[in-house]
Amino acid sequence: MPEPPTCLDDTLTLTSTPVRSLLRRAPICVPPELPVRAAAQTMREHNVSSVLVTDGDTLRGIVTDRDLRNRVLAAGLDPQRPVIEVATTAVQTVDIGDAAFDALLLMARLNIHHVPVTDGARVVGLISSSDLQQRQSDSAVVLAQAIYQQDSVAELQAVAARVPALQRQLAAAGTSAHATGRLVSAMTDAITTRLLQLAERALGPAPVPWAWVAAGSQGRNEQTAQSDQDNCLVLDDAYDAAHHGAYFEALARFVCDGLNACGYVYCPGEMMALTPMWRQPWSRWREYFMRWIETPDPKALMLTCVFFDQRFVAGERALLDTLRAEVLARTPKQRIFLAHMVSNALTHTPPLNWLGNLQTIRGGEHDGTIDLKHSGIVPIIDLARVYALAGGIGAVNTRERLLHSADSGEITRERVRDLLDALEFLTTLRVQHQARRLEAGQPADNFLRPDELSALEQRHLKDAFAVVKALQGVLEKRYLAGRF
Template identity: 40%
Template sequence: MQDAPETLEIAEFLRQHPPFGGLSDAELAALIRALEVRYYRRGSTIISAGDENDWFSMVRSGAVELRLGGSDLNARLGEGGCFGYPSLLRDGRAQNEAVALEDSLVYRIAKPAFLATIRSHPEFRAFFEIDEAVRLRRAVDRMRQVASASEGSADTLGAHASIGSLVRRTGIVTGDPGMAVYEAARLMTREDVSTLPICRDGRLIGIVTDKDLRRRVLGVGLNLSSPVSAIMTKEPVTAVPDTPILTALITMAERHIHHLPILDPAGEVIAIVSSNDILSQLGSNALHIAKAISASADSGQVADATSQLPQALTGLVAAGVDADHVSRYVSTIGEGAHRHLLKLGEEKLGPPPVPYALACFGSLARAEQALGSDQDNGFVFGEGYDTAQHDAYFAELARHLCDGLNAAGYRYCPGNIMATNPTYRRTAEEWADIFRSWIESPDPQAVLESTIFFDMRALAGEKSLVEGLRREVFAEAAKNGIFLSFIARAAATTRVPLGFFRNFLLQDDADEGRVLDLKTQAIAPIVDIARTHALAKKLVATNTMERLSGAADSESLPRDAARDLAACFEFVRDVRFRHQAEQIVRGEPPSNKLDPASLSRFDREHLRDAFKLIRDQLEKLRSQFAGGVT
């Protein structure tokens, strides 16, 4: 039993470390009554692997090292680090050996008191959940809840609301495809609307806007008695009432549209939501950037538009928008910059002499861009391409595109994977030959360098050239177990950290580093796992979340594992975007690298959970595809 001053000091220390701060005074006092303080000299064993353990332990001062089974380094714990509790929640046998790295003081709470608190306090129980996946999913849920409750959060701004919440007027006015243009204009004026849905038998078949009247009627002198069907936008993009506002925002930015018809379950139009409706709800310049890009007259104006992206990202992060939506939005702006710069290049150089497509690779192809991304692109040519006749045009077009992207913040690729490199200006058949060489004659270095190309998507031009190439490549890859084993082994070479020790990053060889690279050490391994399963099952998706879902559906990856990896992916990307937003506020260039000392205890604990899950899944990936057996 401690005296009163010591009890107060222990209580103060415990309250500084989650989850003890959430306990009542009475609950904390009950634990302290069951607590003893032990001193361990450097090098002494606190718990041996395989021994019966009856204590929850917490480092008060000093440092403790945990080794799984007494051999493999599992963790190093400093002040506030907890250990011993997994065995209390299982069979009582310790799996880790705990050794004092330094002279250490350890608080030990007797098993009955610890388990009583576990049973009576849900948040306490959740914190010490021994399943990393469960802890991580709860952490993701908590992030969303905290974001929703905070001032200026996404829910405050309405970002998590549905598009149906923006519908204000009922009894929407519609037109008939056979009505004259002047009749449609009169109807729009009388009803004071800027957009008129055109319906046949109650079904939406098109829309007419003020802009259509100006450009397609007045601008070309069209007869006002012409049917409105001649000027309407046919088969417009639509949404349903429960579509999230952020999804609608990204769709409108991707498609360069400013009006979105809302359909009820029966397929009848019930409202038209405009970009201004969304912007007024979000209070964000997010959609303005896409509009500014599409209106740019030259590459300088494109760069001016994309220069607003960092500020837009900080707004979305501050609003608590989830990482997947932020990433899709950033990618949408990147896609818009690529497409518009290509359009400006064609206007400058004239129409392309042969059919072609602009392909992107890597994070943009996966719709997973963050700030600071470099560019990875190439041209895929159709039939009729002749290098001697046509390459000069496409070399100049590539230079216009890549220079413009660099000016717009999308750095030149350090590996020179750009359309300015003749290696990445090829016919579809030549591209297919390159992929076949990687698949049929794999070697470790070539496979490592080729993985980015298996994340491929068409951005502009004859998209069928890229889509056909991708289908052919994935079909070839799925048949080659040896190639898949090389891909899996390459993924498993990533050094995913164990966790953190004080302000250092801890590796499995006990090396400690000052820098955590979220992209290479946590995000890329998940991308690699998802890509390998996608190749094995010929999944056409490029997005990592969609690949994980598809891998589970095809039974290439257990559903629980897919769900766990998705939670890891969301959590790590959320940490990255928060880090980048903080860098922007400080006036620093955004990056994927951070100092572990800058992480909160919450992020450190759950990043450690994510690292553990990623390491486990990388090992399972290597085993699953070992020896070329699928």
């Protein structure tokens, strides 16, 4: 098995993370006249180690477990006395926009473990030293290290539950969408690799070489929280189904079931190594790709969009590298295939009406929203994939495909810059939208209401969509004029 990958995490530090990203709940407040006993009961009910003493919007003090121990129990104070009598009233606070590092320095300097958070004159939360420790333990480096220390699926499941918190913190820290996708995908890679290690521990060494391959958003290093799984196994041609089939079926089941348990749900289209069709030797995979290229029917095009975005995760890297090299040597010459790929890409169009204004979804569950993924990000992914296939470019990440496409002449550098700006803007909106939903205890989705944006952001959104629409038109003229 490969060594755990090193995950650089210089984007995620306490110095660049605002205090707001540490807030998990509204502050628990009690009035000054409340009896100490009742205040303690409130702390127990809410499972907190401190409460704020407030008079309306005015912060009067803070009471912690330590105060109850030292100032009430040890001093023999009547628990019916007003809580303000045992509160710390000379309270230090931090602003919601301050860096988390400032809060850490304040706690260290004053030897305290709780700090109220204010937004102007209003108290909006409370952070503790344990919050800062948890913030550090949710960083990508430490989280990846924790993944490789787990010895069961149940233990991995508990660690994987921290990945959405990582995405929220990345969004709060203003980390670029490109970096966020890489870091979140790196966590999925780490979980997958650890599951493979645990599978080999249980099943014994594999009878023939193999490569576990990520596809879809994980393959492109563009994953966000709450993704389903797209993966496959490329086996050495020494594979014999009669002798080796049971082993690799068990391996695939262990890993795919484990990923599902960790929150990466089964692919609705069953594009997983768990499906026998996607657990095949090298020569069969070569047949698949050649058939998709030479007979580009609708199903082949759909499969192409998933499996052309393949990236090696674990096993024998050469199995995937040699396969991709042969396929990419063929695609630039396949004009009919490329024309079909362009036609398929045009099924996802930006939500602009004929006047160039935003057009939201009408009716149904997502009425009044814009699907950031399928109406904005997927069209850019599709464009980049066509450029890569037309230029025989091996890059899989959308940003890298666009940069290499400028070198190949498939698109001008100016247009590449426009698309990269549009991709970063749309993906950032998506990541921030998902972070807000996760923070509110809601499942992450891609449906944004334009009225959540400022007027300037709405103009930028229209500009981003206009760039995509214009380049779709260029490809349509280049590949489809007179064909269909």
